[in-house]
Amino acid sequence: MINNRENMSVSERLISSRQNRQLDEVRGRMIVTACALIMIAASVAITIFLGVKGLQSFLVNGVSPIEFLTSLNWNPTDSDPKYGVLPFIFGSFAVTILSALIAAPLGIAGAIFMTEIAPNWGKKVLQPVIELLVGIPSVVYGFIGLTVLVPFIAQFKSSGTGHSLLAGTIVLSVMILPTITSISADAMASLPKSLREGSYALGATRWQTIRKVLVPAAFPTLMTAVVLGMARAFGEALAVQMVIGNTRVLPESPFDTAGTLTTIITLNMGHTTYGSVENNTLWSMGLVLLVMSFLFILLIRYLSSRRKV
Amino acid sequence: MSEQMVKEKPERAVIVPKQNHVLEVKDLSIYYGNKQAVHHVNMDIEKNAVTALIGPSGCGKSTFLRNINRMNDLIPSARAEGEILYEGLNILGGNINVVSLRREIGMVFQKPNPFPKSIYANITHALKYAGERNKAVLDEIVEESLTKAALWDEVKDRLHSSALSLSGGQQQRLCIARTLAMKPAVLLLDEPASALDPISNAKIEELITGLKREYSIIIVTHNMQQALRVSDRTAFFLNGELVEYGQTEQIFTSPKKQKTEDYINGKFG
Numbered sequence: 001m002i003n004n005r006e007n008m009s010v011s012e013r014l015i016s017s018r019q020n021r022q023l024d025e026v027r028g029r030m031i032v033t034a035c036a037l038i039m040i041a042a043s044v045a046i047t048i049f050l051g052v053k054g055l056q057s058f059l060v061n062g063v064s065p066i067e068f069l070t071s072l073n074w075n076p077t078d079s080d081p082k083y084g085v086l087p088f089i090f091g092s093f094a095v096t097i098l099s100a101l102i103a104a105p106l107g108i109a110g111a112i113f114m115t116e117i118a119p120n121w122g123k124k125v126l127q128p129v130i131e132l133l134v135g136i137p138s139v140v141y142g143f144i145g146l147t148v149l150v151p152f153i154a155q156f157k158s159s160g161t162g163h164s165l166l167a168g169t170i171v172l173s174v175m176i177l178p179t180i181t182s183i184s185a186d187a188m189a190s191l192p193k194s195l196r197e198g199s200y201a202l203g204a205t206r207w208q209t210i211r212k213v214l215v216p217a218a219f220p221t222l223m224t225a226v227v228l229g230m231a232r233a234f235g236e237a238l239a240v241q242m243v244i245g246n247t248r249v250l251p252e253s254p255f256d257t258a259g260t261l262t263t264i265i266t267l268n269m270g271h272t273t274y275g276s277v278e279n280n281t282l283w284s285m286g287l288v289l290l291v292m293s294f295l296f297i298l299l300i301r302y303l304s305s306r307r308k309v
Numbered sequence: 310m311s312e313q314m315v316k317e318k319p320e321r322a323v324i325v326p327k328q329n330h331v332l333e334v335k336d337l338s339i340y341y342g343n344k345q346a347v348h349h350v351n352m353d354i355e356k357n358a359v360t361a362l363i364g365p366s367g368c369g370k371s372t373f374l375r376n377i378n379r380m381n382d383l384i385p386s387a388r389a390e391g392e393i394l395y396e397g398l399n400i401l402g403g404n405i406n407v408v409s410l411r412r413e414i415g416m417v418f419q420k421p422n423p424f425p426k427s428i429y430a431n432i433t434h435a436l437k438y439a440g441e442r443n444k445a446v447l448d449e450i451v452e453e454s455l456t457k458a459a460l461w462d463e464v465k466d467r468l469h470s471s472a473l474s475l476s477g478g479q480q481q482r483l484c485i486a487r488t489l490a491m492k493p494a495v496l497l498l499d500e501p502a503s504a505l506d507p508i509s510n511a512k513i514e515e516l517i518t519g520l521k522r523e524y525s526i527i528i529v530t531h532n533m534q535q536a537l538r539v540s541d542r543t544a545f546f547l548n549g550e551l552v553e554y555g556q557t558e559q560i561f562t563s564p565k566k567q568k569t570e571d572y573i574n575g576k577f578g
Contacts, residue, residue, distance in 0.1 A: 194422035202435035203412035
């Protein structure tokens, strides 16, 4: 096949045809395309399924979507059942935002420590720590929270156990810390060296360089790190469920028990009948989670597009 | 021949009265770990003149330049021996505040590195570090330094747009302007025009010639024509050693060392 110039005309040699396209090439292409199509099909199928199931409570069972999203009253087993999930939406947002408030400063500071303050040994120590934190299963986080955190918080409460929004927040902030730290560290490390040099050459101290040049330059990516952490916190079910108390009322303080969308779904999906109104409203909560994760993705896209360096 | 001259290394062909030296480099050696990058350099840098450092890649000229404002401190393995006297003070000493030193000995790099901020903020940035907060003073310094860097007319109507919207040549002049804003005594230029197009290059050269009235300038360049055009004195580095140092004209027309002549005539490099 190679360079058989004597017996073939130039058009025979160079114009592509079905015969000369190698079989290998076609096969490889087909395998990769098939894998990509499976992925796309799976996500589309899940989205459609969740959409259909999630809307059933509104379309078939006649639950009012407005009541569903705005009512504080969740009582699906009553003779006059109420399907308001606002306390859980609130709970989800509360643990997500509060845990981000704790984990973001810690994670970003850890990233700065790794890349700017002690790049030699800081990375050697923190990198395995982060990997370890990622590797711990969420049930273990929840178990530790239940064993250590919940009794500890109970000491500060006048009555009841320590199951609370606060406990959920602390467990979640440890869980999302590695996400925020590692993405932030990558963001800081990928800043061009010239930016650091430019600042130092103008007589900036290390802290001034970090605060006024490096962090602003990396800011969109740092925010992406925080949002990814928040997306994880929003979707986490097991560990939160073990420590938050899973009550259906709006918490008045971080020490009160609460419930989130995910914890209520995991808690109730086992003992509701498939097709019942209550079961369908759980699907609707799942749909709310999906919509939220789409919003998180949009936010990340937007932040990435603002990356300057 | 005076006694002093006997003590001098033979490279120092031209002896200028000491008060005209802004920097005196004495027996400077620079190491990266175990590797020696600069070998026992002795060199006086003239005040209000342009000194060009030439030589092939890896000859140690940039390393030498970066040591003058202690930028090599940022490289953990780098270590310097010897002395660099700035107005008589050894700036390699451990007691030196490198932050203050870099305000007096400013540096501009090969690749323009403006901060991802507005043009105005790029200039006021370091002034704010130094404690200047007065808006009127800042405005004045912004105009003054942009004017000195021959950029004012091009950007005066868009001071608050992003520095990254400027062309490469404009960005480099902005980097020069923000260094000038600190009112340094010495300006270190590390191949400032090598990443730029010929027109921007010419503008930077013109700028350098104008700036030497107020500043002492040391420029590293790969471009020998550029060294010839802009500099008063030229130092030729090879393999970490200062081979020859003298008036630019003399270096280019009648070099004393064979290696210098070979390099200038393009026999290697």
